[in-house]
Amino acid sequence: MRKGPALPDFPWDALADHAAKARTHPGGVVDLSMGTPVDPVPRVIQEALATKAHEPGYPTTHGTPELREAAVAAMARRFGVTGIDPAAVLPTIGSKELVAWLPKLLGLGSDDIVAIPAVAYPTYEVGARIAGCAVVRLEDGEAPPAGTSLVWLNSPSNPTGRVLSASAMRSAVDAARSAGAIVASDECYLTLPWESTPVSALHSSVVDGDFDGVLAVHSLSKSSCLAGYRAGFVTGDAELVAGLLGIRKHAGMIVPRPVQAAITAALSDDAHVEVQKARYGARREVLLPALRAAGFTVDHSEAGLYLWSTRGEDAWETTAWFADRGIVVAPGTFYGPTSTKHVRIALTASDERVAAAAERITA
DSSP: OOOOOOOOOOGGGGGHHHHHHHTTOTTOOEEOSSOOOOSOOOHHHHHHHHTTTTOOSOOOTTOOHHHHHHHHHHHHHHHOOOOOOGGGEEEESTTHHHHHHHHHHTTOOTTOEEEEESSOOHHHHHHHHHTTOEEEEEOTTOOOOTTEEEEEEESSOTTTOOOOOHHHHHHHHHHHHHTTOEEEEEOTTTTOBSSSOOOOTTSHHHHTTOOTTEEEEEESTTTSSOGGGOOEEEEEOHHHHHHHHHHHHHHTOOOOHHHHHHHHHHHHOOHHHHHHHHHHHHHHHHHHHHHHHTTOEEESOSBSSEEEEEOSSOHHHHHHHHHHTTEEOEEGGGGOTTOTTOEEEESOSOHHHHHHHHHHHHO
16 A cells, blocks of 8 residues: 655654643643644734625635735835735745645655755655655755755744844855755744844845745744634745746645635734734743743744743753643754754743743742
């Protein structure tokens, strides 16, 4: 019997026993393991979704012109990225599906190498394996090897919160181009700068207005609390986006029409993004000093949704320590072989739950 591609175990399944232990805490569990939004979907977005709830017809894979224009405008307002052709915007069913399927959609296979960060979101590797590609992990500043066809960048990083400077991004793009590779920049956390301001791979300081071979992947899950809507988009190189669009038309990979309306509203309104950023920032200001007071070192974490924390011990020992206190965190082992002494702590819990976690951590 033929089988599908060999994939690693789903990491969150390995956390089940620790999560079960945490749930026995008399004060209730505090789940800081996943970046799952807990705050309400902004009203402006809910109302936009409802305006299209009555439409029975098929939506367009390319998204409405209004959505694409809203994305172009938001990239300019929020991130200073100009020069994007609205035709080079493609809505996606969240960003994870695009990450997982991008190597396959680009036509990569067993003769290709996908380069990912040394410490990285697991789906970069999963997507490469689905396509049958080899995977290499690159340290910051390390050039991709010969035969590399796709390079993933991620700033701010999931899980570390590390931010690459514009010059570092530029060097990474230049190195990928020299190797003949496409660059895919995962920019899901770009709206959450704390101690350092990240830049898009499409910013003029990185590519001088030349989007050739560069794609930027965006998600509205964190910035607009739309994880449940599955709302994202990809943009950049117009020819690459057109190729993705052609395949996705055939495959029926279409964002539902009500969600397209919600995406348009989310991209057109910056006020709710600032409100959400403030919420995450306030929770960060509670958790960060509590961790340091308990003897943890928090590395990087200058932007994004996570606190990359260590006590110098095995990540699973730290995970068990948190579980004993009713807190669920993600061990660094999920993110690569060099991150076995860190845990990732998310800012995605209610104010009350974050306060409870801080109290337990410092008790």
